[in-house]
Amino acid sequence: MARRVPLPVRDGLGPTRIRMPEYSPFGTVLEYLVARFPQDESRLRYKLNAREVVDADGQALTENSPLVPRSDIYLYRDPPVEPVVPFPIEIVHHDENILVIDKPHFLATMPRGAYIARSALVLLRRRFDLPELSPAHRLDRLTAGVLVFTVRPDVRRAYQELFAERAVTKIYDAVARYDPDLEFPRTVRSRMIKERGVLRAEEVPGEPNAETFLELSEHDGRHGMYTLHPKTGRTHQLRLHMNSLGIPIMGDNFYPDFYDVAGDDYSNPLRLLARSISFRDPFTGRERTFVSNRKLELPTRA
Structure with missing residues (x-):
């Protein structure tokens, strides 16, 4: 309990x-x-x-x-002075059970680290006067796209279990280097670990616990638009699996190598977008799909 x-x-x-x-x-x-x-x-x-x-x-x-x-x-802690992420939170859907948003890049899902009052959760609680609002799942701060929150405590567990039991279909878009020697579609499986307090996840030998199906949607000879279908939901899974193929996602300052980025530098976002989420609603039994209005684009040729 x-x-x-x-x-x-x-x-x-x-x-x-x-x-x-x-x-x-x-x-x-x-x-x-x-x-x-x-x-x-x-x-x-x-x-x-x-x-x-x-x-x-x-x-x-x-x-x-x-x-x-x-x-x-x-x-109650005193809210710190925090950077304001200068991108709006777009509302995709709102009913008595769930609130679905189109999260911008750079906005944290939950209060953490330097982002407490300026996290999506706290901003939405204040905006809609929903003190019991809670995320059904999470997106990395640097990842944009569809994010689902539960409105009331009595429905929270049912929606969170959909994600825990892999009963949710998630589709992501990513932009990365194009490699003509890589064949798509393909499936990447690996064993991933993420230690508490350590910023980066890593792939280690052992039985796979992370799986992603990847497709190449388009390319211009230099960069490709990839469609990613995660079968599991490990921390940084998509970023690690793309990196393991030698095509790290553009704007990723964690993989293959970590480099620091100023908190107010929004010039090079991670080109990773949670494009859509689909599931059978645990209360109505109806199939539901929520789609991001954001779009990723291939870099413009100089």
Whole structure:
């Protein structure tokens, strides 16, 4: 059973959970928090006095509340100053169960890292006043295209299970170098791992757990437009499988080699687009297909 969060979503953001240490020289929660976040001492005292820091039962803590080893506390974090992604979120579909968007490149799906309030989830919660909105699946920040959110908690599991059970047909477009020696269509299978805290995924020896069917849709002799049909949904799967063929996706700063890109540099987007998603709706039984209005193009010849 999922842990009950004792504070509601506020202004599109859920509260942060902080686990108290098992062993600590500090006698109070405040002492521990100040030692961990010394630059935030004044804000932490303010939040405690405003009764905005609570325990797992929702009881407000004070500056004198004792530290209980391995207990959880909850508080609202102050939203950071973030870059504004200057591309609109287009709405593809909205009903009582789901909200489907056409996500632009560079917009994070979920709050993470440098993108918290400026993630698609938080922006949409605020825009539509939907505090319970939750993604049914995810797209990388650098990938554009169709992204499905669930509107209410009571329908969330049914839609998320469609993706977990591979009952969703996803089609992607990608632009990469054209190699006349590669034959298409073809299927790529490999074993992929993505370690927590490590930016890049990698392919390793072993039984395949990732599969993609690839087609070459068109080419101009230098670059090709590829249609990708992932059979599995591993992190960075399409980017790795294209790279494994020696034709990394244009604009990919992770594969084959990582290079840093400034957070406000939108000049060279990853040429990967989630073009469409299809599935049988778990509540109506009706086949549903959602298609992106965005288009990828082959580079113009100089």
